Amino acid sequence: MPKSAAHTVSARQVYIDNQTEKGGSNTGNLTETLMEELNCETVFTLPVIGGISESVVVTWILMAVLVLLSVILVRNLKVENPGKVQLALEAGIGWAQDFFEGIIGKENRRYVPYLITVLLYLAAANTVAPLLGFKPPTKDLNVTAALAIMSMCLIEFSGIRKNGVKHWVKHFAQPVPVVAPIMILEIVIRPLSLCMRLFGNMLAGFVVLELLKFFVPLLIPIPVSFYFDIFDGLLQAYVFVFLTALFMTEEME
């Protein structure tokens, strides 16, 4: 395929073409670069527990940054005459608290801190690529799967805790016993959709951006990066916790 044609077709098409043809020095180079960016390399290998991937290391860095920021920002909290930093912090936490309590109800506020944690982590992880230059950890299926498994456990746990094991078992056969297989499947389907939605969005955004950077390295990727990294990243973080909270409410009914 000539180079001029590659400019005109969509990025996705180019990617597919590259996968299928694997011909030509230019496209071969692109494939190589892309695959290198897409792969989550193993950063180092520990003797007993095996390889530690890039996403886990980036998660550690994010954790350190988040915890450090919290420790620094939360110092000197005052009940009266709060400073600007404290007001901003309270506004943020207060917004998240109201948001989650609005979904799962005031009586289930014990789940709010976990949801806020996930929201913060996902927001940081999704936007970390343009801000700090790392590959976003959510581009790794392991991370999104881990998040989804945690969500699944939380969803089922909240249901069992609220209504008891008996009710939890019984609710699979409601409203009619015929739907039981679907209801049981739903246990897996809900986290799977969460996992794949997040993973797919982040991966697609990442791939599109890498392609764009490859073809037009100047200026054009800036607005696109704003869209895919900042807007889409925050949106996906929001959607993930929102759906988790929604599923929990459903399960606690």
Place this chain on the structure above:
Amino acid sequence: MISIDLNLVWTIINLVVLYLLLKHFLIGPVMNIMEQRKLMIEEGFRNAQTAQDDANRLKQEYETALSGAKQESVQLIEDARKSAKAEYDRIIIEAGEKADTMLESAKESVRVEREQTMKELKSQIAGLAAASAAKIISGNADEKESQDLYDQFLKEAGENDGNADK
């Protein structure tokens, strides 16, 4: 690219650790502060309400006391006026009585004096008459001499009578 391995487990552990850390360092303190502020504001409202109730109650009390005091003062003035009037009347009556007694006693003393003077005069006149009579009887007095004697007698008696009248 799409593969599940042990990193999933590490991520779960990471998430749990992050949850605990953030809950301890960020969400817990901030929520705690917000809760405290909420409590403080509620308490403030409650205190304000109590204070206002107290103030209203006190105002009511003061108003009642004030109107009571007004009535009391009116009563007091009325009483004072009454007692003053009674005292005034009493003093006037007493003074009148005293003046009457004094007038009476003065009149009495004047009367006694006059009686005494009349008595004295009578005795003097009697004495004079007796002396004149004796002179007339004893003396060989002529017409002229007797005439003088009468005149003298009358004069003396008139003088004494005038004295007694005074």
